[in-house]
Amino acid sequence: MSVDLATVKRVARLARIAVSEEDANRMVGELNGIIDFVEQLSEVDVTGVEPMTSVTPMDMRKRQDDVTDGDKAEDIVANAPSTDRNFFLVPKVVE
């Protein structure tokens, strides 16, 4: 499998990263280099092998579904670039 310019632009769009024509062209080569490198995994026989889901065999710790934290609206918006009365402000989404 190899990556072409159209694929790079599609993936950049999916990743929400604006790329210039120049960036996209450079990335074609770089991404193909990396994809070629990881391609060698296809030679490994994985018949009957389970994919790893947890590196340490353990049950995920669970807790009661209680409210244990909160009332921190001001803290939560404190680092936001644009806010109003503890809401995050974004450009208009719906016309």
Next chain:
Amino acid sequence: MTELTSLTIAEAREKLASKEITSVELTKAYVDAIDAFNGTFNAYVTTTPEKAMEMAKASDERRAAGTVGALEGIPLGIKDLFATEGVHTQAASHILDGFKPKYESTVTQNLWDDGAVMLGKLNMDEFAMGSSNETSFYGPVINPWKAEGSNQQLVPGGSSGGSAAAVAAHLCAGATATDTGGSIRQPAAFTGTVGIKPTYGRCSRWGTVAFASSLDQAGPIARDVRDAAIMLKSMASVDKKDTTSVDLPIPDYEAALGQSVKGMKIGIPKEYRVDNMPEDIEALWQKGIAYLKDAGAEIVDITLPHTKYALPAYYIVAPAEASSNLARYDGVRYGLRVDGKDIADMYEKTRAAGFGTEVKRRIMIGTYVLSAGYYDAYYLQAQKVRTLIKRDFELAFHAGVDAILTPATPSSAFGIADENLAADPVAMYLNDIFTVTVNMAGLPGIAVPAGLDKKGLPLGLQLIGKPFEEETLFRTAHVIEQAAGKFTPAKWW
């Protein structure tokens, strides 16, 4: 009297306990050293001298009142990946521009609870993605080591390059670091310091900026094995806020030092003898084998057949997890925002301006391998290979091996702005060839300096242990340290 900044944590602890020095004196010595030399190394991205002096004063008061924590009065540097309340926390990225968290990471809170003093935040590769500390928004870190007769500036390794350089240049007594594919062990090896990546789940990941969540693990970089043991004991905890934090008691790692390795079985994996490996590395490995044999350990050849697939599998799993983790940086809740004509345009412009080249490259790879139609071929295949990598280690341990000895890196520190590495991302990735297997299998690994190469640069050996048997690593690394001695750079600054 020796310079205060040349004391190890254990030595400073003794002098503080005997009232020979105070934390205020010790901290002031570090604050002055940072003032004088941080410009040379670029190890800290932000310093907190006032906070440091306040914390030192409070520590001296606690000591006077009879309350003494395990790191009481010890000045530490903190990697910029750990959230520190009210203090610059940006993962050395522009996209977190101005971010000052309203909370403290569990690891750093544990250190402060044990009496430690914060000197500032340490430089690193952006979002911990790199092996040379050159991807930082704040510029590269300079290694305190130079080759004999050369004035060339060398990298300290990465991603915890600021941590390693600051420890080696005595700009902190010890430092926190993190390791996703080798980011503690490789910079430790490049700077003649000791770094341990504990078992996945030993240190809480809460409040640590996420890169690849199934691989990320915090650990210390320190001047010697004892200091690393002291620091890990404080950093590790069982944390309800991290569901992958493991509910096991934390041993007294320092107590493992000085115990004999007699009768221990040390595995030597043949797959770590790679093509074009410098003679110096092979010689170092043989020296390590001899040290352990002399100490009574039994050396056995072992095979870890899937070793060569660890790095390619890592470059699917880590970018995939990163592309998901880094989706949160969108210019809405924190950090940088670049305005656009609509919300999608704002996201795209913000992320284009905020992320550096290497981070974008990895987000792109991750997005590609997770995109429709490719998931099975790449991500699922990589996770199956990961199962096989882990099984290799399990078989070796099952056959009676107590720890595995390998080189830590395939070379010593290289030059800043190396042209061959800049032109080929994969060549840079190969730096982690010996360390990345350990993250893929979730095991503990320690890098301990064991000698100098022909250029006079430090080289490290790596010991890999069974899950949650960090004590075995400290004990064995201490034997190597005793035999090889310690290595400090000749002071040119």
